[in-house]
Amino acid sequence: MIPKDWTEESYRTFTNYLKSISLEKTREFNKKIIRTQYEITGIKVPVLKDLAKKIGHTDYKQYLSHEPITYEEVMLQGLVIARIKEEEDFHSYFKEYIKRVDDWSLCDTFCNSIKIVRQYKKKYWKEACHLALSNQEFISRIGFVLILNHFLQKEHIMEIFSLLDEKQTEKYYVNMAQAWLICELYIHYPQETLNYIKKNKLNVFTHNKAISKIRDSYRISKFEKEDLNTFKRL
Numbered sequence: 001m002i003p004k005d006w007t008e009e010s011y012r013t014f015t016n017y018l019k020s021i022s023l024e025k026t027r028e029f030n031k032k033i034i035r036t037q038y039e040i041t042g043i044k045v046p047v048l049k050d051l052a053k054k055i056g057h058t059d060y061k062q063y064l065s066h067e068p069i070t071y072e073e074v075m076l077q078g079l080v081i082a083r084i085k086e087e088e089d090f091h092s093y094f095k096e097y098i099k100r101v102d103d104w105s106l107c108d109t110f111c112n113s114i115k116i117v118r119q120y121k122k123k124y125w126k127e128a129c130h131l132a133l134s135n136q137e138f139i140s141r142i143g144f145v146l147i148l149n150h151f152l153q154k155e156h157i158m159e160i161f162s163l164l165d166e167k168q169t170e171k172y173y174v175n176m177a178q179a180w181l182i183c184e185l186y187i188h189y190p191q192e193t194l195n196y197i198k199k200n201k202l203n204v205f206t207h208n209k210a211i212s213k214i215r216d217s218y219r220i221s222k223f224e225k226e227d228l229n230t231f232k233r234l
Helices: 008-020 024-033 045-055 060-064 071-082 087-097 104-111 117-132 137-150 154-166 172-188 190-199 204-216 222-229
Strands: none
Touching (some): 045 071, 060 071, 117 137, 137 154, 137 172, 154 172, 172 204
């Protein structure tokens, strides 16, 4: 299944194996919710995570030298990169990998799988903020999702609010990431986030979506949900 050496031949054999374990039901489901330029074959994420762990015990640099073609190959490479322990190597692959991301699922699965970010908080906090302000939709989403997954500490909260206000865009997947981030901030820091909701500079869609996401949470009281509803914008 997992070759010892990632030659052209062994990589082709491996990609053929990936196609052999794909599921039509998974492929059809993913095609309904994923908008990507890559061909979707239909492999579940837990299977890809298990493969990434095994690939990590081989020469991962040799593996990553091969060009991914399918959506699953791209996601698998991201999962392998997310496990890299050497920061310099990780950062080099990170910068190249994010250029491939063209869908919310590739973005989110990669960002929440990264192991090394919290060991280098100062560096990746700056990196995440820089990415969040990108004009490219999924680069920007990566920035916000990195913050959501790794930087919800109170020390960052006011900077996050400023960043949210600074990033003015109508890009759907960025707006959804912003709304999701605000929801998580409210759950962790309700009063500070409520104050932000009352005076933010977000567009109407993102503002209302954030409130909707918070109100959908089982971690929020009925009273809070009713109160939040009064802050929706027309």
